[in-house]
Amino acid sequence: MYTIELNSVRKTYDQFVAVDNLSFSIEQGAVFGLLGPNGAGKTSTIRMMIGITAPDSGEIRMFDQPFHRPQLQRVGYLPEERGLYKKMKVHEQLVFIGELHGMNATSARQKATEWCQKLEIADKLQNKVEELSKGMQQKIQFIAALLHDPDFIIMDEPFFGLDPVNASLLKDVMLELKKQGKTILFSTHRMDTVEKLCDSICVINKGAPVLQGELKQIKARYGKSNIQIQYDGNGAFLEHNPLVGAYNNYGNYVEVRLAPGADSQQLLKMVAERSRVNRFELMEPSLEEIFIEVVGKTDA
Amino acid sequence: MRNIFLIARREYLERVRTKSFLIMTILIPLMMAGFLLGPSLLMNPMSHGAKHLVIVASHPQTAETIRQELTKAQGEQNKQIADSKKNTLKRTAETPSELTVDVDTNTSADERAALSQKVRNKQLDGVIWATDEALAAEKIPFITRDTSSFIQNATIGLGVDRALHREALKAKGLSDQEIDSVLKRLDVDPQDPAGTGSGNPQITFVVSFIMVMILYMSVLLYGINVMRAILDEKTSRIMEVMLSVSRPNEMMAGKILGVGAVGLTQIAIWIGTAVVMMGGNLVASGEQLKGVITWQMLLAFAVYYLLGFALYSTVYAAIGAMVNSEQEAQQLQFLAVLPLAASLGIMFNVIQFPNSTIAVWASIFPFTSPLIMFSRIAVQIPSLWQIGLSLAVMIATIVGMVLLCGRIYRVGILMYGKKPTLPEIIKWLRYA
Numbered sequence: 001m002y003t004i005e006l007n008s009v010r011k012t013y014d015q016f017v018a019v020d021n022l023s024f025s026i027e028q029g030a031v032f033g034l035l036g037p038n039g040a041g042k043t044s045t046i047r048m049m050i051g052i053t054a055p056d057s058g059e060i061r062m063f064d065q066p067f068h069r070p071q072l073q074r075v076g077y078l079p080e081e082r083g084l085y086k087k088m089k090v091h092e093q094l095v096f097i098g099e100l101h102g103m104n105a106t107s108a109r110q111k112a113t114e115w116c117q118k119l120e121i122a123d124k125l126q127n128k129v130e131e132l133s134k135g136m137q138q139k140i141q142f143i144a145a146l147l148h149d150p151d152f153i154i155m156d157e158p159f160f161g162l163d164p165v166n167a168s169l170l171k172d173v174m175l176e177l178k179k180q181g182k183t184i185l186f187s188t189h190r191m192d193t194v195e196k197l198c199d200s201i202c203v204i205n206k207g208a209p210v211l212q213g214e215l216k217q218i219k220a221r222y223g224k225s226n227i228q229i230q231y232d233g234n235g236a237f238l239e240h241n242p243l244v245g246a247y248n249n250y251g252n253y254v255e256v257r258l259a260p261g262a263d264s265q266q267l268l269k270m271v272a273e274r275s276r277v278n279r280f281e282l283m284e285p286s287l288e289e290i291f292i293e294v295v296g297k298t299d300a
Numbered sequence: 301m302r303n304i305f306l307i308a309r310r311e312y313l314e315r316v317r318t319k320s321f322l323i324m325t326i327l328i329p330l331m332m333a334g335f336l337l338g339p340s341l342l343m344n345p346m347s348h349g350a351k352h353l354v355i356v357a358s359h360p361q362t363a364e365t366i367r368q369e370l371t372k373a374q375g376e377q378n379k380q381i382a383d384s385k386k387n388t389l390k391r392t393a394e395t396p397s398e399l400t401v402d403v404d405t406n407t408s409a410d411e412r413a414a415l416s417q418k419v420r421n422k423q424l425d426g427v428i429w430a431t432d433e434a435l436a437a438e439k440i441p442f443i444t445r446d447t448s449s450f451i452q453n454a455t456i457g458l459g460v461d462r463a464l465h466r467e468a469l470k471a472k473g474l475s476d477q478e479i480d481s482v483l484k485r486l487d488v489d490p491q492d493p494a495g496t497g498s499g500n501p502q503i504t505f506v507v508s509f510i511m512v513m514i515l516y517m518s519v520l521l522y523g524i525n526v527m528r529a530i531l532d533e534k535t536s537r538i539m540e541v542m543l544s545v546s547r548p549n550e551m552m553a554g555k556i557l558g559v560g561a562v563g564l565t566q567i568a569i570w571i572g573t574a575v576v577m578m579g580g581n582l583v584a585s586g587e588q589l590k591g592v593i594t595w596q597m598l599l600a601f602a603v604y605y606l607l608g609f610a611l612y613s614t615v616y617a618a619i620g621a622m623v624n625s626e627q628e629a630q631q632l633q634f635l636a637v638l639p640l641a642a643s644l645g646i647m648f649n650v651i652q653f654p655n656s657t658i659a660v661w662a663s664i665f666p667f668t669s670p671l672i673m674f675s676r677i678a679v680q681i682p683s684l685w686q687i688g689l690s691l692a693v694m695i696a697t698i699v700g701m702v703l704l705c706g707r708i709y710r711v712g713i714l715m716y717g718k719k720p721t722l723p724e725i726i727k728w729l730r731y732a
Contacts, residue, residue, distance in 0.1 A: 050544045052714070069547070077544040083537030088314065099306050100545040144541065 001028045001064055003152045003183035004049060009058035011044055011207075018044040019055075020207040026185060026200075028151075031178055033198035033215075034187040035287075037295055041207040042187040043080060046154055050077055062152070073102040076150035080157045080187075082141050086130040090116070090140055093129060094147055101148035108147065115143040119169065135166050142170060146177075153177065156187045171197070191288040201287075203294055211294045215287070222285045227256045227264060233275025243267045248289075253279070257289070303546040307554025308561065311529060315562045324521070325566050329573075332513060350398040351425045353456075354415055356407060358432040363403040366430060366463040373459045374399040407431045419443050428460060435464070505651060508678035511597070512647060512671055514567070515605055516640060519670060522563040523612040523636065527629060529555050530620030530713070539713050548710035552702075556613045563609060600677040607694050608670025611701060612636060618705035621712030622725065639667035647675055654679045664690045666697035 005025040011018045019041045026032045036042050047053045048060060051069055060067045063074065085093055091112055098108030116122040119139045124132055129140065138161065145153065158174075159167045174197060178184060186194060194201060195215070202212035211218065225245075230253040238247050238254065243266055245259040258264060268280055315321055353370070357363035404411070418424040427443040434440045440460060446452060462483060469479045530552075533539050542551055619632045643662065650659040654676045663673035663682070669690045676682050708725060 047714075052540070052543045072545060075544070077541065079537075079540035079544070081537040081540055083533075083539065083541060085314075085538060086536055088310075096306065096310050097541065097545070100303060100542075141541075 002026065002061070003028050003030075003063060004185075005059075005061040006045070006049075007059040007061070009045070009048060009055045009060060011041075011048060011053065011055050017207050019048070019204075022058075022204065022207070022209055024202045024209065024212055026183055028183050029178070029181045030199045031174075031184045031197050032186070033194035033201040034185060034204070035189065035191070035194060035201055035291060036204040037189055040204045042204065043156060044207075045204070046077075046156060046185075046187055049154065050075060073148065074151045076145040076148065076153045078141060078145040078153075078155045078158055080160070082138065084129045084137060084140060084144070087128055089126055089128055090121075090132070091125040094140065094144055097144045098147045101150075103148050111147050111149075112143065115147060118173075119143065134161065135163060138162060139166065139170075142173075146173075151182060153182055153184045154187070155184065157190075158186065159188075159190065159193055191286065191291055195287045203291060205295045210297075211290070218290065219284045219287075222290055224282045224284060225258045226283050226285045226289070227258065227267065228279065228281045228283060229254050229256060229271060229277065230279035231271060231275040231277050235275075237270060237274045241270075243270065255289075257285070303550045304554045304557065307542075307546065307551060308558035311555055311558025312561050312565075315525070315559065316565060321562065321566070325569055328517065328521075328566075329570055332510065332517075350400065352400045352402070352423075353426045353428060354402045354404050354424055355428045355430060356404045356411065356415070357430040358405065358407055360403060360405050362430055362435075362463075362467055363405065365467050366428065366460055367401040367403060369463040369466070370401055370456065370459040371399060373455060377455075416443055419445060426456070428456070430460065430464075504679060508651060508675050509647075511601055511678060512644075512675050514570075515601065515608065515674060516644060516671055518563050518567060518605065519608045519612050520637065520640060522559050522609055523616040524633070525559045525562070526556055526613040527616035527620035527633070528626075529559060530617055530709075531623070531626065531629065534620070534624065534713060543713070548713065549702075549706045552614075552617050552706060552709050556610065556617060559613065560606070560609050563605075567605075596681060597678050600674050603691070604670045604674040607691070607698065610698050611666060611670070611694060612640070614698065614701040614705045618708040618712070621705075621709040639665075640671065643668040643671035647671065650675050651679050654682065660686060664693055666690075666694045669694055 002025045007023050009022045010020055022041075022045060024032075034042050034045065044053070048055050049062070049067075050072060051067065062071045065071070088096070091109070094112035094115075095105060095108040098111065099105060103111070113122065113125065116125055119142070121132075121136055121139055124136060129137060132140070142158070145155070155174075158170065162170065171193075174184060178197075184197075186198060188194060198215055200212070200214045201218070203210050235249070235254065238244055238249075238256070243259055243262040245257045245262070247254055247256040256267070258267065264282055268277070271277055271280070355363040355366050357366070404415075412427075412429065415424065415427045419427060422445070425444065427441075429441040429443065442453060442456060442460075444453070465483060466479055469482065470476075474482070533542065546554075615636045616633075619629055619636065623629045623632065646658060646662060649656070650662070650672055653659060659672065659676060660682075662668045663676050663686065673682075673687065673690045677687070681687075712725075
């Protein structure tokens with residue numbers, strides 16, 4: 001059973017193609033990452049999923065049915081542009097949004113209180129939103145998206161602007177929701193969070209998909225061609241080395257991707273000859289690297 | 301439908317609870333009172349306490365007659381003021397004033413210069429130069445500091461005119477009694493063809509004017525409130541959350557209904573307070589209001605308020621959706637205010653001549669019809685086909701505007717940052 005399916009979806013604004021021939025589907029209970037650089041068409045894609053705009057062509061199916069608006073009551077959406085009614089009290093605001101999602105006032109009130117307790121802001125229920133700190137407002141926005149117990153949760157840059165403590169709090173909530181069998185879609189350009197949470201991803205650039213599939217498979221496809229080297233001495237050997245496909249110097253260590261066909265043992269020997277090796281580790285490429293590579297390729 | 305109700309309810313409660321609602325509810329009636337009483341306070345002829353005039357004439361008798369006429373005119377005016385004090389409808393701040401008139405027979409140029417100097421030094425308020433030469437020239441100089449206060453000057457002119465008529469008739473040998481009956485003023489009482497009296501035209505005018513002003517201010521005020529509500533939603537970026545649960549048309553409808561209900565509440569408070577405060581007075585003035593405030597008028601007020609508000613609020617909703625800040629909205633708001641201001645501009649004409657061509661067409665043109673058709677109904681009920689046509693045209697326009705503005709709204713609310721150009725807005729209308 002698929003929570004959402006996009007089939008050859010296309011959206012243009014005037015001459016500008018925001019989304020082009022995009023297809024992907026998310027199984028129920030999966031955590032999915034929609035990735036892409038700024039302006040890739042992530043938000044445009046999400047806006048089509050929740051009916052703010054309609055695709056020019058292609059089809060969107062939700063909960064195994066063609067898209068229709070009443071389905072949206074089962075969807076929770078945290079937009080990238082955060083916004084709340086500034087003059088409204090926290091509790092009233094949550095109840096209002098809950099009611100718009102089809103809840104009755106009583107259960108909305110009760111759920112709002114429960115969630116605020118869970119996220120440690122129960123003492124702010126009667127405060128106006130404008131009196132709260134940015135982080136607290138984020139939490140309320142988060143609750144607003146989850147209050148009505150949606151089956152499909154869409155989060156556009158959910159961790160943006162959160163301090164580590166709150167980010168981890170929210171991450172725990174997300175994991176809990178995943179356990180409950182909810183389908184979650186993350187849209188982000190921050191790869192570290194995706195790597196920790198997502199089962200599968202779709203990378204889009206300039207509106208078109210450039211890489212998609214299960215995260216494990218993608219990583220396996222890129223193989224263990226990556227090596228982290230920590231050494232004392234001159235790093236000049238990295239330049240013009242036929243064994244090195246590409247490298248990235250992080251200061252404390254260097255991450256090297258082998259040239260196609262190169263042997264890691266040869267490189268180890270070479271490094272050992274020229275410097276003192278503290279660490280030499282074969283590893284999976286990070287998602288960020290894959291991202292930079294595929295996006296860089298399509299840009300070139 | 302549930303969403304429209306929820307959005308309208310939130311909008312209503314949020315607005316009614318604010319301090320500004322309270323302040324406006326109190327302030328607007330005060331402003332209205334100031335608007336109505338202010339000019340009459342300022343323009344009231346010869347009511348600024350004591351006045352001191354000098355009449356210069358070649359013959360003492362001429363000067364004396366003028367003096368008597370002016371004093372008599374002032375006496376009548378004072379009596380009128382005293383009467384109107386009992387009248388709850390025209391309660392003005394006028395006070396009876398004393399008029400001192402001196403007579404002078406020195407017609408030399410030196411005397412004129414000396415008196416002019418006194419007027420300039422505010423020792424005198426005016427000099428009437430009714431010498432034989434002036435009479436022969438049929439132009440009597442009135443030396444005053446307030447050359448532009450035409451009502452005061454017209455009153456004095458009338459007094460002098462009557463005095464000179466009296467003099468002329470006396471010279472023909474008529475007795476004072478005969479002269480009085482000749483100079484007696486007659487009133488013309490306008491009646492419509494049905495034979496009923498017109499009531500009190502002055503009160504009709506004041507009442508329709510007040511109601512038109514209330515209509516004008518509420519439509520404008522609440523239209524702007526709709527625009528603000530949408531701007532607020534745009535700047536607080538809550539739009540996207542709202543859009544994921546409701547359609548743009550539902551949001552627009554909810555906002556318009558919510559803000560409109562606030563307007564109705566406010567008007568209800570005003571009317572309620574007025575009824576309570578006037579209490580007994582209302583019974584007293586009931587006789588005067590009879591035939592002025594009719595049920596047709598109240599019905600028309602309600603209908604034209606609701607339709608006018610619906611029409612203008614859709615325009616304001618579209619403006620709110622198009623722009624990013626109030627400053628940007630200023631220029632576009634002008635377009636919305638223009639027809640309303642134009643309606644006010646021709647309203648005096650319409651009340652005077654409710655069946656003139658311009659009045660008929662302005663009462664059918666949808667953007668002016670709320671004010672103009674209402675004032676026509678208030679003065680004299682126009683033919684039913686005109687009312688029907690104006691309602692039909694207005695409802696059709698509202699439907700059209702809702703569809704049109706709904707489209708602008710739907711696209712505009714998600715456009716941040718840049719103010720759209722006209723071609724862009726036209727393009728928005730074409731988006732499916």
